[in-house]
Amino acid sequence: MKHSFSPLPIQQNNDEKVVRMHLAAAYRILAHQKMDDLTYTHLSARIPGSDTYFIYPFGMLFEEVTSSNLLKVSLKGEVLEGEESQYNQTGYVIHGSIYKKRSDVNAIFHLHTVAGIAVSAMDCGLLPLSQFAFHFYNRVSYHAYDSLALENQRQGEKLAQDLGQMKALFLRNHGTLTCGSTIQEAYLYMHFLEQSCRVQCAALSGNQKITLPTHEVCEEAVQDLRDFEPDFGIRDWTALLRRLDRTDPSYRE
Numbered sequence: 001m002k003h004s005f006s007p008l009p010i011q012q013n014n015d016e017k018v019v020r021m022h023l024a025a026a027y028r029i030l031a032h033q034k035m036d037d038l039t040y041t042h043l044s045a046r047i048p049g050s051d052t053y054f055i056y057p058f059g060m061l062f063e064e065v066t067s068s069n070l071l072k073v074s075l076k077g078e079v080l081e082g083e084e085s086q087y088n089q090t091g092y093v094i095h096g097s098i099y100k101k102r103s104d105v106n107a108i109f110h111l112h113t114v115a116g117i118a119v120s121a122m123d124c125g126l127l128p129l130s131q132f133a134f135h136f137y138n139r140v141s142y143h144a145y146d147s148l149a150l151e152n153q154r155q156g157e158k159l160a161q162d163l164g165q166m167k168a169l170f171l172r173n174h175g176t177l178t179c180g181s182t183i184q185e186a187y188l189y190m191h192f193l194e195q196s197c198r199v200q201c202a203a204l205s206g207n208q209k210i211t212l213p214t215h216e217v218c219e220e221a222v223q224d225l226r227d228f229e230p231d232f233g234i235r236d237w238t239a240l241l242r243r244l245d246r247t248d249p250s251y252r253e
């Protein structure tokens, strides 16, 4: 039997139920795109202005996340709602430290994709060699690798300091992180960052001289792409939600 669902409201990002559903959808969409990493890496979202955020229970696969099994966590890392299967200090330190420092950020995505880690390890960093990468021209930060996990507050503060006012960060030899004022913005930046990294890995493996646009052209492209704001991500996110509702709406539960 075919079910139909009313579309999730996009703008009600101050409604806890709606934020939970969008965040659960983000986990499912990235699982579908094979951008997860077993039970590691994490996405979070908060209601604008609040001092709590939602994150998955460590130990779950992205494809198992639903709106009701998300944890509600304080900026200090205390679990206020939901059950954790295993304490996830790393997740709480990364997300809590950024939310504390950036009142404009309401969603944070951290991934370990192969292409993202490969570029994080390149001394040259992200090169402006595709249109995807122009989004991040002089607008991406780097955080040096600092032990296996971000296990204490000092490391979290350093990561938030390295992110600065950017919306994308490479964690050297580790992975990528994007953030946004909404879940769809954090998602679209992650999509463009991942595509940039895949293109860079492919281009650099071709044993050919690479052509890069001039600084002026890159800056102009950045400004052109900024014109897509403030509705950044809404069109694509709505389309992805339609597909999720057709294939597996259990994220809503």
Ligand SMILES: [Zn+2]
Pocket: 041, 110, 111, 112, 174, 175
């Ligand atoms: Zn990580």
